[in-house]
Amino acid sequence: MSQPDKIARYIDEVCKQIASKEVHPAIRLELEGHFAEKIADYRDAGHTKEAATAQAIAEMGDPVSIGRQLHETHKPRMEWSIVAMVAVLLGVGLLTMFSLQTAMGNEKLVEQKWIGMLIGSALFLLVLFSDYSKLKKYSRYLYFATFILLLFTLRTGKPINGTPFLEIGSTIVNSIELSVFLFTIALAGIFAQWSWKERFVTLRVLAYFLPPCLLLASSHQTFAAILFVVSLLFLLLVSPVRRATFLTVIGLAGACIGSCFYLFGSRYMLERWSAYLNPYSDPNGSGYLAIQLMDAVRSAGLWGQGFGSQLETVPLPETDFVFAYMIYSFGLMTGAALFAIGLLLVSRWIRAINRVKDTYGSLLLTGIAVLIFLPYFWSMFMTTGLLPPAPISLPLISHGNAHLILNMVLLGMALNVYRRKDIQLLVQS
Numbered sequence: 001m002s003q004p005d006k007i008a009r010y011i012d013e014v015c016k017q018i019a020s021k022e023v024h025p026a027i028r029l030e031l032e033g034h035f036a037e038k039i040a041d042y043r044d045a046g047h048t049k050e051a052a053t054a055q056a057i058a059e060m061g062d063p064v065s066i067g068r069q070l071h072e073t074h075k076p077r078m079e080w081s082i083v084a085m086v087a088v089l090l091g092v093g094l095l096t097m098f099s100l101q102t103a104m105g106n107e108k109l110v111e112q113k114w115i116g117m118l119i120g121s122a123l124f125l126l127v128l129f130s131d132y133s134k135l136k137k138y139s140r141y142l143y144f145a146t147f148i149l150l151l152f153t154l155r156t157g158k159p160i161n162g163t164p165f166l167e168i169g170s171t172i173v174n175s176i177e178l179s180v181f182l183f184t185i186a187l188a189g190i191f192a193q194w195s196w197k198e199r200f201v202t203l204r205v206l207a208y209f210l211p212p213c214l215l216l217a218s219s220h221q222t223f224a225a226i227l228f229v230v231s232l233l234f235l236l237l238v239s240p241v242r243r244a245t246f247l248t249v250i251g252l253a254g255a256c257i258g259s260c261f262y263l264f265g266s267r268y269m270l271e272r273w274s275a276y277l278n279p280y281s282d283p284n285g286s287g288y289l290a291i292q293l294m295d296a297v298r299s300a301g302l303w304g305q306g307f308g309s310q311l312e313t314v315p316l317p318e319t320d321f322v323f324a325y326m327i328y329s330f331g332l333m334t335g336a337a338l339f340a341i342g343l344l345l346v347s348r349w350i351r352a353i354n355r356v357k358d359t360y361g362s363l364l365l366t367g368i369a370v371l372i373f374l375p376y377f378w379s380m381f382m383t384t385g386l387l388p389p390a391p392i393s394l395p396l397i398s399h400g401n402a403h404l405i406l407n408m409v410l411l412g413m414a415l416n417v418y419r420r421k422d423i424q425l426l427v428q429s
Contacts, residue, residue, distance in 0.1 A: 006053060007035050010063050017067025021072045022131075023423050034060070048275045075238045076419045081348050085341055086195035086396065086411055090117060092326075093337070093404075099329055100318050100399075103307035109318060109399060116401030121409030127412030128419065135359050139189025144206070148184040149175055150215050162220050174402065181406060183212055184367040185413075186229040191239050200247040205236070206252065206412035213253075223378070223390045229253045231370045238353070276388040289314075294319065294385050296328045297335075302303050304331035318399040320391045324383045335380070349373075352418045359418040368414045372407060 008133075011031045014370060015024045042052035060066065069235040094113050101109040135142075148167075153175045157164025166175040196203065209232055211240030216225040233253065236246050292313045299305075309329040311317050311415050317325035327335040346369070353365045372395050379394040391402045 006057060007032070010057055010060070013063035014067040014070065017064060018071045018074065020071075020074055020076060020423050025072075027070060027074075030140060031060075033128070034273070039341075043175075055249070060073075070412075074423050077346065077422060078419045079352055080354070081416060082411075082415065084347065085345050085348075088341065089396040094328055096329075096397060097318070097399060099309070100309050100325065103310045104318075106318075112401060113399065113404075116404040119401070120405040123405060124412035126406040127409055128416050130416060132364065132413055132416045132420070133360060135185070135356070136189040136192060139186045139193070142182060143186035143190060145338050146179050146186060149182075149214075150179040150212065153179075154215060154219055161417060166220065176216065176221050176224055177403075178406070180228045180231070180372055181222050181410070182230060184235070184371055187232060187235055188359060188363035188367045191235055192363050194239075196240045196242065196245075201242070202248055205241075205245060205249055209249065209253070223375075223392055227371065227374055230374055231367050234366050235363055236360055276382075276385060279314060279385070288386055288388050293324050293383050296324045298329050299333070300327045300329075300335075302331050302333050304329045304334065319393055320379075320398070321383065321389075322394050322398045323379050326397075327383065335383075339377075339380055342373065342380075352414075356417055356421045358421070361421065365414055365417050368410045371410060412418055414418065 001249060009029050014028060015032065018024065018027065035053075039049075039052045042055050043049065047055065094110065097109040101107060105217075109386045124198040125195070153164050153166045157175070158172065159165075160172070163174075163176065182355060190208065191376045194204070213228060215223060216228055222419075223245035232248065276290050278286075279290035281287060283291055296311055296314055305328055307329065311325050311328050313322050314324050323338070324340070340407065349365065349369050353362055356362050356365060373394045376395050378387055379391065379392050381399075382389050382392070393400055395407045396404065397403075
């Protein structure tokens with residue numbers, strides 16, 4: 001057997017022990033470099049080529065042991081604690097839909113929840129075992145396609161309660177809410193490719209920020225605009241952006257939101273958002289909903305009114321105000337437990353972000369965190385009167401398969417980033 005064949009056989013034996021085939025080319029290149037250096041050293045010391053090769057192979061050690069060590073270093077790893085808590089929230093959501101179905105007589109709530117969970121789980125697995133980094137090069141195209149979709153919806157969409165929806169055959173799509181998710185994923189990839197020390201970077205940030213913000217605000221979906229702004233600010237926070245740029249964007253973001261409230265906010269929406277400061281000033285008008293939500297919480301007690309309880313004073317208990325129904329039916333202890341799960345998820349998420357060294361991966365994790373946790377905690381705080389009531393679904397729990405599936409896809413992408421954290425930089429090299 002020739003000397004190159006012996007080295008190739010050794011490297012093949014090492015790679016057989018490494019399950020992640022994506023890192024094989026990089027491992028091969030690294031080992032070939034080590035062999036070349038060692039053989040050159042032995043040749044300089046006066047050894048023949050055959051002897052130098054044999055000495056180099058002997059010095060490298062057992063290929064099986066080396067391969068197993070490299071496998072442990074570069075194998076994909078899951079954040080099982082996040083998976084477990086997501087499973088718990090899905091189970092709580094299913095139980096809540098069962099209780100609502102009993103109370104409302106709507107036989108499709110549980111069935112639709114099961115369908116959404118099955119579809120969402122399938123897409124979750126599909127995204128989980130893909131390569132998230134391949135999406136980065138399409139980020140700019142995704143941004144402009146989303147902008148066109150949003151503009152098209154605002155101009156031609158079917159208005160429902162004052163908000164335009166995209167109508168595709170018999171299907172109604174809330175493309176305004178969808179656009180916030182797509183913009184965030186796109187901006188994560190765009191920011192990961194920027195050189196933040198270049199001139200006019202502040203103008204570039206504003207060019208990507210202001211047009212979507214204005215369009216979202218004009219759609220009368222205030223929370224969608226807020227979610228977009230907060231997502232962008234957190235993406236900037238984890239980017240190597242200059243402090244002056246960050247502060248400039250914060251100032252303009254605040255001015256933009258305030259102007260949009262004034263220019264595009266309907267009278268009813270403005271009254272409803274301001275009523276949470278003193279809902280009892282207009283208990284039968286703009287403050288009615290906030291009062292009913294707080295009354296539902298106060299009347300729940302520690303363990304609630306019981307499974308299948310009816311909450312007729314609060315609208316949309318299966319979607320926007322499902323947290324109020326859960327506290328009313330299952331008690332304050334359930335609400336506290338869900339809040340604690342949310343805090344624990346946030347802590348594990350921050351830990352995951354700190355362990356990911358890939359810039360694009362860190363940005364994706366940060367953006368997805370805002371998209372999931374801002375609605376999660378807002379839904380809770382508005383129920384207790386700490387934030388204004390808004391049409392917000394509680395992630396993974398509320399009725400509505402579109403939100404459920406979208407959140408499952410985002411979670412799959414986030415866990416994909418964490419799963420590949422030990423192989424991504426090596427693959428890129």
